[in-house]
Amino acid sequence: MNTTIRIKLSLMMFLEFFIWGAWFVTLGTFLGNNLKASGSETAAVFSTQSWGAIIAPFIIGLIADRYFNAEKILGILHIAGAFLMYQMYQSTDIGLFYIYVLSYMVLYMPTLALVNSVAFNQMKDPEKEFANIRVWGTIGWILAGLAISFLFHWDSAEAVSTGLLKNTFLLAGIAALALGLLSFTLPKTPPKVSEEKIKIGDIIGLDALKLLKDKNFLIFFISSILICIPLAFYYQNAHPFLTAAGVENPTGKMAIGQISEALFLLFIPVFFARFGFKKTILVGMIAWAVRYVLFAYGNGGDLSFMLITGIALHGICYDFFFVSGQIYTNSKAGEKYKSAAQGLITLATYGIGMLIGFAVAGWITDNYKTVEGAINWLMVWIIPAGIAFAVFLIFALLFKDKNKLANEI
Missing domain, CATH: 1.20.1250.20 (MFS general substrate transporter like domains)
Structure with a gap:
């Protein structure tokens, strides 16, 4: 180039x-x-x-x-x-x-x-x-x-x-x-000229719904939507929480999460090769529960290390679930449905899952306040920790890792 x-x-x-x-x-x-x-x-x-x-x-x-x-x-x-x-x-x-x-x-x-x-x-x-x-x-x-x-x-x-x-x-x-x-x-990137009639189903990935006939993919699809509920809590509440806890330079410290994300991306092929898809994605799920427990019981003073550790877990939380999920989806879809399948998963997670998650996070924040109007942060974090752990159990019990993906990485 x-x-x-x-x-x-x-x-x-x-x-x-x-x-x-x-x-x-x-x-x-x-x-x-x-x-x-x-x-x-x-x-x-x-x-x-x-x-x-x-x-x-x-x-x-x-x-x-x-x-x-x-x-x-x-x-x-x-x-x-x-x-x-x-x-x-x-x-x-x-x-x-x-x-x-x-x-x-x-x-x-x-x-x-x-x-x-x-x-x-x-x-x-x-x-x-x-x-x-x-x-x-x-x-x-x-x-x-x-x-x-x-x-x-x-x-x-x-x-x-x-x-x-x-x-x-x-x-x-x-x-x-x-x-x-x-x-x-920037370099010219012309449109993809096509004489084919546009299908709305192709655009949003509806053709990939056929993949849901596979029980394992269906469980993964539902789990992807559910795990986005606790994810929404982080996006919506992490910065206000760190600010309220008295953490100095909260925005800069939250960047640790992105550094972690970049580093753990390198470990995904290793985890796939050694442990397979199911164990890799389960590590991502349980990491959400652990980070929220750390947020629930940490503080901006002597226990601030718990908050920093929770932020640093972002790489495992995001990469081990979402990036691993994209690889799994790609492997299951086949050539015909690869683009449609990725579109469907994006719609399910960032669309449906996050919409539900933000609504739940907003409701929890409004309903767990003290008499003085202060937010009860313990409950704001314990609830999504419980949701993440429940999704972890559902996936661990119902998903059968019959086909190892190690050879496909």
Whole structure:
């Protein structure tokens, strides 16, 4: 690959995930402290990610893949996203903020597929080349968190109380504008010209429903939806919890989770080869329960190491379940249904599962408060720990690992 193109693609990935990490991590704290949002209102805002994930395949399948170059629509979406970020930065009303963030997520979520499309189009051997490009996305997310905590100090107690946390939207908006402009200089990625009639079922992966006839895949599919319930608790409540616990530089410390994610990604082939799919995914499931128990009983003082350990478990929680699940889905689908199957799993997890999860997390937050209105964090974390452990037991008892996937890695 041409060095100039490699640099542009790496910068594209860096900015793509820098944008997300710059505002999404601190969103829960901003909503509760600055917009005085309730648990259910916070859940509704976080659920926009799921609605964006549900709508994204239609934007890609009906528009981007058929009529426009991927790099051009990527640029348009990010420039429009920069405008919406500025509106979110200025918002003081939760109702208006929700409209802006929903509009933003509908535009942003399709770009996750578009950046992959642009990158893959320039690669002769994606299996070897993609990881070296994609890792810059993880670096972007990490640096966004470190900048917020250690450079700008927007997540300090004083900054949060004086409203400086809203600057994260301004930072994300500037990065979005930069990526929008950069996109028009990226290598041309023309649409996939096809004369075939568009089928809605193909776009959202409904053809892959045939895989659910396999009992093991059905159990995995249901477990994927259920495990997203405790996952939503982390996205929605982790930053507000760390802030309330008095943890200094919470945004920067949450970046430990992304560092962990990058490191544990390297261990997945080893676990598959030695232990097989079932044991690997069970480790991911039990890690969710363990991390939430650590959150429930840790604090920002003498037991702060429990909170940091819980954050560091993110790599096992995410990689061992979601990445392993993607590999398993790919192996079960066969050539005909590979794309459809991945689309179906994405719809089930980031769509259905996360929607349910955010709603449950919001309800729990609203219903477990002290008389003074403070959140009972013990219950907020013990409940998702119990849910994760229940999913662990269901999968352990019902899933039969008949076909080892070790040889397929």
